[in-house]
Amino acid sequence: MATIQNFVPSRLDPFANDQSEDAPGGNYIHIRIQQRNGRKTLTTVQGVGEEFDKKKLVKAFKKEFACNGTIVEHPEYGEVIQLQGDQRNSICEFLVKFDLAKKEQLKVHGF
Amino acid sequence: MQSLDLSLKKKKKKKKPALDLEDGASPAVDELTDKTEALSLNEEAAPADADLTGKKKKKKSKSASEEAPAEEEPVAEEPLEEIDTSIKKKKKKSKALDEELDAEAAVAAAEAAENDMFGDDAPADDTGDLDLSGKKKKKKKKAAEAGEEEDDVFASEEKAPVAAGAETWLGSDRDYTYPELLQRVFDIMRAKNPTVAVGEKRRFVMKPPQVLRIGAKKCALVNFVEICSLMRRTQDHVLLFILSELGTTGSMDGNNHLIVKGRFQQKQMETVLRHYIREYVTCHTCKSPETNLTKENRLSFLQCETCGSTCSVAAIKAGFQAITTKRAAMRTG
Numbered sequence: 213m214a215t216i217q218n219f220v221p222s223r224l225d226p227f228a229n230d231q232s233e234d235a236p237g238g239n240y241i242h243i244r245i246q247q248r249n250g251r252k253t254l255t256t257v258q259g260v261g262e263e264f265d266k267k268k269l270v271k272a273f274k275k276e277f278a279c280n281g282t283i284v285e286h287p288e289y290g291e292v293i294q295l296q297g298d299q300r301n302s303i304c305e306f307l308v309k310f311d312l313a314k315k316e317q318l319k320v321h322g323f
Numbered sequence: 324m325q326s327l328d329l330s331l332k333k334k335k336k337k338k339k340p341a342l343d344l345e346d347g348a349s350p351a352v353d354e355l356t357d358k359t360e361a362l363s364l365n366e367e368a369a370p371a372d373a374d375l376t377g378k379k380k381k382k383k384s385k386s387a388s389e390e391a392p393a394e395e396e397p398v399a400e401e402p403l404e405e406i407d408t409s410i411k412k413k414k415k416k417s418k419a420l421d422e423e424l425d426a427e428a429a430v431a432a433a434e435a436a437e438n439d440m441f442g443d444d445a446p447a448d449d450t451g452d453l454d455l456s457g458k459k460k461k462k463k464k465k466a467a468e469a470g471e472e473e474d475d476v477f478a479s480e481e482k483a484p485v486a487a488g489a490e491t492w493l494g495s496d497r498d499y500t501y502p503e504l505l506q507r508v509f510d511i512m513r514a515k516n517p518t519v520a521v522g523e524k525r526r527f528v529m530k531p532p533q534v535l536r537i538g539a540k541k542c543a544l545v546n547f548v549e550i551c552s553l554m555r556r557t558q559d560h561v562l563l564f565i566l567s568e569l570g571t572t573g574s575m576d577g578n579n580h581l582i583v584k585g586r587f588q589q590k591q592m593e594t595v596l597r598h599y600i601r602e603y604v605t606c607h608t609c610k611s612p613e614t615n616l617t618k619e620n621r622l623s624f625l626q627c628e629t630c631g632s633t634c635s636v637a638a639i640k641a642g643f644q645a646i647t648t649k650r651a652a653m654r655t656g
Contacts, residue, residue: 248647284645
């Protein structure tokens with residue numbers, strides 16, 4: 213029987229998922245845009261972490277971006293933030309600036 | 324009149340936290356007060372700043388660092404500043420003067436604030452402007468950085484940094500850098516075997532999507548089938564992606580055009596297609612577009628024909644869809 217050379221058993225499981233990366237596959241924050249009538253649009257933010265108070269977040273968003281917004285409870289996706297207008301870029305900047313999310317976590321959808 | 328209204332509203336909002344926080348002043352608040360005193364010389368500006376920090380702390384459920392409020396402040400006021408400086412200044416000042424104004428009636432107070440503003444407090448205003456500009460610069464720089472990084476992330480075909488020239492270090496004393504060596508290796512490889520394109524970046528050429536407007540509310544992608552065949556993906560898959568990404572509905576019509584609800588321009592369609600290509604067409608390892616998408620027990624895998632790597636790709640999921648139609652219409656229909 214040939215023995216495997218240089219095999220140092222370690223606590224690290226080589227087949228385990230890479231934990232070192234800070235972008236866990238599951239909890240992406242999806243930022244979407246939807247068209248409404250005419251030139252109007254709607255931005256939805258789905259998947260903001262449980263540890264953040266959405267209500268206060270919306271309040272901050274509204275003040276910061278000068279738009280209206282609300283929280284929609286969804287059975288599958290949890291609390292989803294809706295904002296008026298195309299706020300995708302500003303949301304990304306906001307979330308990254310205040311360390312609410314990493315840049316890799318953000319997923320911007322839409323055109 | 325409008326400006327008057329604003330100041331009143333602001334005062335109502337700001338007053339409460341200021342009062343709350345006056346008793347237990349945190350070290351961060353103390354520092355801030357020191358700074359503001361040094362800058363503006365009037366002590367009443369301090370509680371105004373303090374209440375800002377307090378609010379921020381409450382708003383985010385994270386420990387607000389000292390610079391967080393400092394950054395926040397200019398952001399909130401920046402858009403205002405360009406349009407009408409008077410409102411912004413008054414907002415600040417009316418906060419500062421709160422305590423004096425408490426005794427007076429609300430309207431009279433606002434008027435007094437206005438008078439103070441434009442008459443007596445000129446030096447104080449100056450300091451306020453000064454420190455604002457300083458903060459703003461910081462913020463601008465950050466935004467610029469963020470933008471650059473974002474560009475990097477979203478650039479679909481990024482190019483490796485190319486060293487200035489081969490063996491530039493020969494003439495000088497300096498050490499060679501890693502990119503230079505890498506470039507040298509690739510140059511040699513290319514020179515030795517010209518048939519194999521090593522590390523050569525072949526651009527993935529895509530036909531631009533032709534978007535036609537159908538009526539006022541719909542768009543047609545004329546060369547949809549062609550695009551699908553160019554990418555070697557099934558029409559269903561591409562269709563599903565486009566619809567979920569745009570958050571609309573749509574279908575194929577008789578002439579193999581894709582009809583999408585909503586107004587979209589060619590540029591917008593291009594970005595969506597670019598997202599698709601980055602996610603489901605180009606190999607995640609070697610960026611080659613020669614890939615196959617296979618499905619094995621409900622998981623999609625992207626197999627590269629160039630480098631042979633296989634990686635799983637996320638299934639297309641529509642995600643949350645907000646209700647954009649009239650709710651009353653939905654109930655009846």
